[in-house]
Amino acid sequence: MHSPPPCWTQPLPKPNEHSSRQAAERQQILTKPPGSLGQLEQLAIQLAGLHGVEQPTVDPVRITVFAGDHGVCEEGVSAFPQEVTAQMIANFAGGGAAISVLAGHLNASLEVVNLGTVGEVPVLPGVRAEQIAPGTANLTVTDAMTEAQACAALASGDAAAGRAAHAGCRLFIGGDMGIGNTTSAAALACALLSRSPEALVGPGTGLDTAGVSHKSAVVSRALKRHGDNTDPLTVLASLGGFEIAALTGAMLGCAARGIPVLVDGFIVSVAALVAVRQQPDVREWLVFAHRSAEPGHQAVLEGLDAKPLLDLGMRLGEGSGAAVAVPLLRAACELHNRMASFADAGVTDRDQSESREGSP
Ligand SMILES: Cc1cc2ncn([C@H]3O[C@H](COP(=O)(O)O)[C@@H](O)[C@H]3O)c2cc1C
Numbered sequence: 320m321h322s323p324p325p326c327w328t329q330p331l332p333k334p335n336e337h338s339s340r341q342a343a344e345r346q347q348i349l350t351k352p353p354g355s356l357g358q359l360e361q362l363a364i365q366l367a368g369l370h371g372v373e374q375p376t377v378d379p380v381r382i383t384v385f386a387g388d389h390g391v392c393e394e395g396v397s398a399f400p401q402e403v404t405a406q407m408i409a410n411f412a413g414g415g416a417a418i419s420v421l422a423g424h425l426n427a428s429l430e431v432v433n434l435g436t437v438g439e440v441p442v443l444p445g446v447r448a449e450q451i452a453p454g455t456a457n458l459t460v461t462d463a464m465t466e467a468q469a470c471a472a473l474a475s476g477d478a479a480a481g482r483a484a485h486a487g488c489r490l491f492i493g494g495d496m497g498i499g500n501t502t503s504a505a506a507l508a509c510a511l512l513s514r515s516p517e518a519l520v521g522p523g524t525g526l527d528t529a530g531v532s533h534k535s536a537v538v539s540r541a542l543k544r545h546g547d548n549t550d551p552l553t554v555l556a557s558l559g560g561f562e563i564a565a566l567t568g569a570m571l572g573c574a575a576r577g578i579p580v581l582v583d584g585f586i587v588s589v590a591a592l593v594a595v596r597q598q599p600d601v602r603e604w605l606v607f608a609h610r611s612a613e614p615g616h617q618a619v620l621e622g623l624d625a626k627p628l629l630d631l632g633m634r635l636g637e638g639s640g641a642a643v644a645v646p647l648l649r650a651a652c653e654l655h656n657r658m659a660s661f662a663d664a665g666v667t668d669r670d671q672s673e674s675r676e677g678s679p
Pocket residue numbers: 396397398399403407495496497498499500501502522523524525635636637
């Protein structure tokens with residue numbers, strides 16, 4: 320009997336309202352016009368509530384990249400061949416991938432979880448072999464995963480959240496690697512948001528216009544086969560991927576353990592959408608890092624009522640867009656924790672001057 324990890328159904332913790340209130344009050348006494356640090360103020364207050372402290376920090380940061388292959392690649396939906404998934408796992412371990420460089424630059428710990436690739440992956444440092452199958456099934460023909468496989472992937476993600484908690488991490492970034500996964504993510508988003516493939520399918524790694532049309536038709540066939548079921552586990556198993564399901568499990572697992580998640584681009588946001596449909600309370604634990612250039616991302620962000628911090632035209636995945644936003648979260652915390660108050664710095668506050676002006 321396979322079942323999803325406990326975070327799939329158990330109540331998730333709420334942010335600590337007392338700490339957010341304390342942090343909001345602190346923002347009012349720092350030596351700046353109230354609100355002048357814009358979104359950085361809201362970020363510090365949100366992180367304070369999530370960590371249950373007046374003065375939050377996001378370090379140490381954990382980045383976990385989940386990798387898996389997609390059976391739908393046999394429909395010709397990616398500009399790149401499927402063997403790239405396994406090759407990139409080796410590149411993550413070797414330090415040459417974008418996310419490897421960013422993790423080193425940020426002093427964040429990086430782990431890679433291989434959930435199953437067509438190409439063989441040797442034993443590599445930093446790569447966990449958690450093979451479910453050598454890839455999902457072709458989702459135009461049959462369910463991408465059995466429910467047992469989807470549950471195994473959710474559990475892998477939850478276990479990654481558990482390792483991050485055990486290591487004392489205060490911020491989690493999930494990344495994706497899987498050639499063909501923009502097709503799976505678009506199909507999931509169409510099913511959950513009741514949108515047409517034409518609205519959500521994009522070029523992924525670089526399809527031309529004809530390629531995008533073909534990919535839309537592939538997603539249409541998948542949706543026809545799937546039907547109108549919107550149960551999150553059913554949709555995930557039918558149209559998802561191992562790495563997408565693991566990302567969903569990781570986000571729920573992080574919320575369950577009180578770890579905020581910095582959400583990357585299109586793929587990770589779709590995994591977040593699945594998580595939110597299952598457990599709406601997970602939403603409060605998510606900070607959205609960037610808007611991907613993959614056109615479907617905007618609709619997914621709207622479905623999550625999310626306003627991302629950055630819009631850099633990035634469309635890589637791997638957790639790279641989230642990694643790039645880490646310095647903003649660090650800056651928000653540093654400013655919040657280290658700026659002087661009006662009283663401590665001997666700077667006249669607005670109310671003080673008003674009361675002086677008002678006095679006879
Ligand atoms: C060298 C390389 C590195 C990547 N790193 C992330 N992706 C990203 O692109 C893929 C999704 O796009 P599509 O659906 O068009 O295949 C995923 O593997 C995603 O992680 C990469 C893609 C390539 C080619």
